[in-house]
Every structure is written in structure tokens, then in C-alpha cells.
Amino acid sequence: MASKIVGNKGVYDYLRGFRLSFLFLTISFLFLLFAFFIPLAQVLLVAFGYGFGSYRFTFQYMVEIIAKRSFLEAVVFTFEQALWTTGLSLIVGLPVGYFLARYEFPGKGVIRDLLTLPFILPSVVMLLGLILAFGPDGFVTQASRDVFGSPMISLYGTKSGIILAHTLYNISVVIRITEIGWGSLSQEEEQVARTLGASHSQFVLKIALPNMKGYIRTAALLVFLYSFNSFAIVLALGEVRYKTIEVLIYESARVRFKFHQAATLTFYQLIINATVIYGYLSLSPSATPVSGEEGYYEKQTLRGLVPNYKLVIRLATWSVYVSVVLFASLLPIIAVLRTSVLIRVDQSDVFSNYKILFSNRYDPLLGLSLGQVIRNTLFIASGVVFLSIALALPIARYFGFYSNIDRETNEQASRFVSLGIILPMATSPVSLSLGLIIAYQFSNFFENNVVFWIITAQTLVALPFVYRLISSRYEQLDPETVRVARTLGASSFHVFKSIEFPFLAKTVMVAAVFSFAISLGEFGATYFFSRIEWTTLAIAVFKLKSARQPGIPSAMAVILILISFVSFRAISIGEETELRV
């Protein structure tokens, strides 16, 4: 047995030696238990008829809902738009990924960052940008009206509006993942293929694309899951006709107060999500990891190339294509920036919209002052940062690191735990909140401390990411160092303080920034709980999106963009870890 060879500590020694760390570990598990597993179990109970006045199990609600047109339409639409989005994003994004992987040119880093920007934006920012660009009064709509005599697209109440929104959002995901895929292809293979007489397109279709199937699948899965569970965009644009299951859950619970129906919907949504993820995993048992080695493909630079007719055409085509994609993905951001300085409260001051955000001006549409919105947002975000790190750290420490050193938990237990902490990720934000509400809404504590529940729900959203970051860093820590330190008599706390923490500090900082950004942009769960007095920036942007004065929500959106961008940069500087699971 391995435990005999490496250290001799049993559980008992652990309890004695690491009392404090066990306390933290217990707190983390209790949090997950009470904030996630119990509420989830409650949702399932309610879905099967147990709760809200009836105390017997029945399949009635499960069966009833299948017969409902509104449910069927929502399911069909949810799949339909998700498939469309996945297909379109792949078609548009794949070539850009290829371009970025193959060509080297000055300013490439900036272009890559800009192309990735939409993917890290909060959905409400994307939504506002789309409304300002493609809405009835949007500048793209006006331009297209001047040129073609009719608006390019009608954003509200149409499938195409929603698919456009989701696609613009997700092209960047495809670009980011497939760039790595294209880069991981073997140059030798291409050379062999070319020598044997394959044309370039033959190579791409027969060798390159099949070889990067894993990457394409990963990208497709992410895009699909994102649009399948989309909330803010569909809630705002779908109107009465188009609803995702997520929107239907929200409306059942928060507008119509039909908790049985909402729970049943959540049940079905969970099943579909799980099936998609499971199907993906079983389809590709050896799925290529997203973070493959990059760049052993020699990149083409402009230097030293003899300009000829063919080359010029090729480069021109590429630059036009990439510019169009770049422009399209940046349109919402441009729209928001433009509006935030052009449509101002005070004509004489370009930054008046921004200044007013930090003032105490009362906004009756929000029901509180703008400065209070900022204060709320920061308060909730700092709570989420604190909680998610405090909860993820002990679990990552024990199961990502000490379990390996002491070999006392077997691998299965460890896998079980990481599944448990990542499971909230497969549960949509609205479902997470539904669980919390069903489990705790009748308690006084709930009524009086809504902000606590907002923070809890957002922490559940952020936790899997933070956990992944920290545990993957822990895995890089050399167990020998810790072992030696402990042999030399260092206490657990001392080891943590002088070995682990300095090693982790950078990652913890990155995780903090990341969870801060998640909290700031989080919409679904926050909207579900939203109370006027706890309005956050994201909620305010959503509420004011079609107000007569679009300057103020735009300025709020710009702040969200800046913070998202800064945190994104911090992550890519700080760690090479891939954030997607």
C-alpha cells in the first residue's frame, strides 16, 4: 500500500495536526451542502409534487408540462437557436482562428485581444450594445435605412435578432479555441501532404479539420451550452414568442409564481444540460485538451516574402475578412462607447454621464441613487471575492494537494469532490437561485437579507472557476518541499504561510480578479433575487436599456467593459491556465 511508503499519517493524525484546516474544509462543505445540494434536492422534490402545500409524490407536473405548447415551443426554440448559433459561430470563427495561428504580423496581439473581447463581456453589456446598434433607433439601423431604405434586421421578437446576438458573442470563443487547434497541427504532415500533391483546400478538409475535431467539438460544446442557457439576451429580445427554458423558468417563478412548474422546467433543463455534456464526453473519450501545445507550427511572416499577384490577393482577402469579423464583434462595444459620450446629460461636459454615476442623483426608474448602485455593486463583488476564495482554497488545498502527499483519499473520492464543486457550473444561474428561493424563501432571514442570497448565488457561479484556478496551481507545487518542511517540524500553519501562500499568491490574486469580474457581470441570479435597494450595475444597465436617456446605462456598460478587460488581462498575464473547464 502506498500509504506505508510515503508518510504515515492517518485521518486521526490529520485531525490533530490540521484542526484549523479541517475547520475551513468543513465550512466549505457545509456551504456547498446548504447553498447548493439541499436547494437542488428541494427543487427536485417540488418538481415531483412535494412541497408548497402538497405532500405526496406525483408525476403530474412532469407529465402536464410536456403537453404544454408553451413548453414544447420553448424547448424547440432553445435547441434551434443554440444550433444556429453554434453553426454560424463555427463558420465565421474557424477561418479567423486559422488566420491567427498561421500569420505573424505587427499588432497581432492587440487584434487577438480585441477579437476575444466580446467573450469576456457581461451579457447585459452585449445586449445594450446590440440595442444601441441594431435596435429601432440604433445607428446601424439608421445607416441601413439611409442606404437600403429598410432596417438591416429587426432585433425584437425575431429569431434572427437573438441568433445574431448570440453569434456575435460566441465567435470569439470559437476563435480562441480553434486558434490553438490550428496551431497544434503538425507542419510535417502538411508538408508530406503537399509533396504528395494535395491542394491546400484538400489538406484543410481532409487532414487539418479531422485532426482538430477535438478543438472544434470543445468550441461547439461551449457555444451550444452558452446559447442553450442564455437568459438576459432572450429575456430582452425574445418578447412573448421566443423564450429559452431559462427564461421560462424565470417567468414561471417570478412573474406567475408557479413554483411547481419552474421546478419541473429546471429538472428538464438539468437533464438536457447533463446529457449534452455527457454525450460530449462519451463521444470523445480522448478529447484533446483545450490547452494544447501552441505554436510548433511555423508562422508565416510578411518579412522576406516576394510579393506576387497571388499573395497580394490572398492577404487582401484575409485582411478584409478579419476586419469585417473584427468590426462586427466590436460593434456593440463601439455603440456603447459612442453613446456614453455622445448622448449626455450635460452637453458642455463630455464625461458628464460618467460623473453622474458617482453622484447621489436619484433615479426614479431604478428607485435609488446612481452612486448607491456603484456601492451595491462593489459591496456584492467584494463579498463574492472573499467567499469564493475562502471556500475554494481549503478544498483545493486538501483534495488537490494534501490528498496526493498523504495518499489517504483515493482518487475516486477526490474526483467525486471536484465533481461536487464543479456541478454548480452545469446548473444555470436561474436554477441555482430558484433552488435557494424554494429552500429558504419562507425564512425571516431570507426576507431581511436578500443581499446575502445574491452573494451566495454569485459565489456558486464563481466557485468552480476559482477552484479550478487554485487547484491547478496547487498541483504544480512540489510535494517534496512541503514534506521536507513538515519533517523538519514546521507546523501546518507555518507551511501554509511560508511555502504554500507565496507560491499561490499570484493565482489567488488572479482568482480574486476573476471572481470580481464574474460578480460584476452576473445577471441571471442577481436579477432573480433583485430587490430595488440592491440594484447592481448589471441590473441597472438592463433596466435602463431602453430608457429615453441611453447615455447613463452606456456609461455604466463602459465601466463594466473596462473592468472585464482589465481582469481578463490580469488573468492572461498571471496564469497560463485555461479558464474553461
Added chain:
Amino acid sequence: MKAKTISSLVTISLLILASFSLQSIHGTNTNLRANANDEIVIYTYDSLLADPGYNFTGAFEEYMANKGSPVSVKLVLFEDANTILTRLILEKDNPQADVVIGLDNVLVHRAKAEGVLEPYISQNVQGEIPSELITNLDPDHYLQPYDFGIISFWADKNRVGYLLDDSQSITLDDFRDNSTLASLLIVENPVFSSPGLGFLLWTIAVYGDEDKGISGVLGQGDWKEWWKETAPYLRIVKSWGDAIDEFFAEEANRPIMISYGTSPSYGYCQWQDNSTWAFVSHENNRAYAWYQVEGIGLVKGASNPNMAKEFIDWFLSEDLQQHIPENQWMYPANSNVTLPQCFLESALHPNNVTILNSYIGNEAISQYLDTWLDEWEEVIAGVGKQEDSILPVLSSWEVAIVLGLVAFVTQDLIRRRRE
């Protein structure tokens, strides 16, 4: 950076964050609700007295200051009346508002059932508010009427002037049988909007609902048929505000919307503009319409009930009521207010039509409202959609893409199995 610098940096930033959180707790007013005797919180919709606009909160503050007990009013605006009610229900156990303005004779049933209101009778306006309004809104006084009118179609002469004469005999059947006509109409979603709900009840009152023992004006028994056939052509928006935006947006080409019999006065009183007109449906050659009475009420558990009552009294007095016609564009509830001439010339008065409300009755409304909304949603979800985009052209592609994906997955699975 050295590991040590980084770790101290992290520690410092965590400390800053923590101190900031503590500071926020202090700085944050975790309650919206008034905690002093000189403050009240009012929930209403964003178009109350809004156009061209009468600053009623300012006027009340001034009125109270003159009375010697200064107060500050905190106004919270919502998109539509149903949203206000939803909010009140969500906050039932911890009410934030003192006064709610804008629930009507339909929503009042749900508000009473949920127990979010407290009955109150303003003594100062006894006799000034017609009893007919009170019976129609709520005989139990959970809400008191502040304005009334009928729900009606509202249309633009410049774009559909050719309908002007026909509209004097138009029926709901005409909208159903003539898809061109239905394609001009904007309707509000009854789940969110009170005029939208009024219009849904209008169709129920006209066609009836056999299952629930409502025969309706026409005695046909199924209102759902009308929606089933009309809905593919209708534009259904979330709120009255959304509807009016689209009504005035020329290229949307929807020059008829569900609004109020008083809506034409808006242009006429302000700019002598009579380019819009209101009309109702004429089943069996009689004009029918849904009657709406809007009410103001005291929130149950209000933190400042005395000041809330002051406000309600003032809101129903002539002082405020005189501003209703030309800012709210509805008939004021207080009968002492003299209506402006332009209003009389352009608005459709409830007395000129047969009121549909009695065809359904209050009891049925409180019993079936939720079911009707469910049924309406089912009907709307099931109807074919008239997309105005390129997608229908591509829908055969859609099938192709799905088939392609299925083929790909199957082929992949088979291949893997073989390997």
C-alpha cells in the same frame, strides 16, 4: 516580482477589500423603506402624470410643507402595473412601499388575494368620487379610484385614415377575418401590461368562454379562436410604453394600438392635432369596450401609514385631480373637476359605449384570471409565426444542418465502435 512582494500585495489588497466591505455596510442603506415619519415611498408606473408632466411629488411636498409637516417623497417607477403588483407580492413579508398607484379593477383581485393592500377610505373626498367608480374598482376600498376610461383601439389618420369611417362599425371578427387589418395592430402582453390585460378580457367578454360558463356578447363560447387566428399577424409587446414607441415608428408600420378612449386628446389638447382617433368594437351594431378604473392604495405593513394616508387624500382631492386630464390623459375620478373643452371633443367617454365588464363579472375574474393568462400563453405559443427576417427562407437549411450534425455524430460513433 518576487514571491514575497506578491504575497504582501495580495494581503494588502485583501485587507483593503475587507475594509471596503465593512465601510459599504455602513454606507449602504439596506432598506428602501421610509424609516422616518417625514418620508414616504411610492410605487407606480413610469407614465403616471408624465406627459407633458406634472411634478406631483414636488407638489405634495410643497403642500405638506405649507401644512407644517414637511415630507420627502421617494418615487419608484415600474414599466407597467402588473410589474408593480409582482414586486409588491415579492416584498409581501418585508414591504418597502407605503403607497401604490396604478393597480386597476382587474389587478385588484389578485392584490386582495395576495393580501398586499390595506383598506382605506379618504374622508375628505366623500361624495366627490362617484360611487359607481368605487363599486367597479373595489367596494371593499382596498383601492380607491383616481382615474377611469375605456380601453380602445387607437389609430393614426395619416396612415390608416381610410379606416376612419369603417371603424365606426368595426368588429373583432374584422380583425380575425382580415389579416391585413390585424397586421396593423399592436397589442400589449396581458401578463405584464394592464391595458393588455383589459384587451384580453375584452375578447373574452365578446366571444365568451364556454368551459367557465361565460357566454359573452356573441354567445360563441371560445375567445381562444380569435387569438389563434389573429396572433400570427399581431405585434405583441411587453408594455404600453413599448407599444407607443412602435406606434410612432413609421417603418414598423403598425398604426393601430391598444390604448385608451382618451388617447386622441393627447395630440388634440396640446397641438390641436386631430390626426389620431379612438374606436371600439361594434358587435351586433353596438359599441362595446372594456372599462378600466385605476386605483391608489395603502400598502399593507407600510412603514409610514399616516403620511401615506395624507398622500392618498391629497391625490384624490381637486388639487391633484385637476391635472389628471391633461397629464395622465384619463378621466379624473373626482367629479368636481371640470374637464377641458378639447378633452370633451376628442375623447371617447365610457357612457358612449356598452361596458363589457359585466359580461364576465368580478367573481369570474378573481377565479379565472390566472387560468386565462395560462391559456392565452398556450395559444400564443402554439400559433405560427410570421417572421420578418431572412430565416424562413433558410428554414430548409436548418433541417439540413440538423441532419448533417446527426449524420456526423452517427458516423463518428460507428467509426469509434469499429476501432
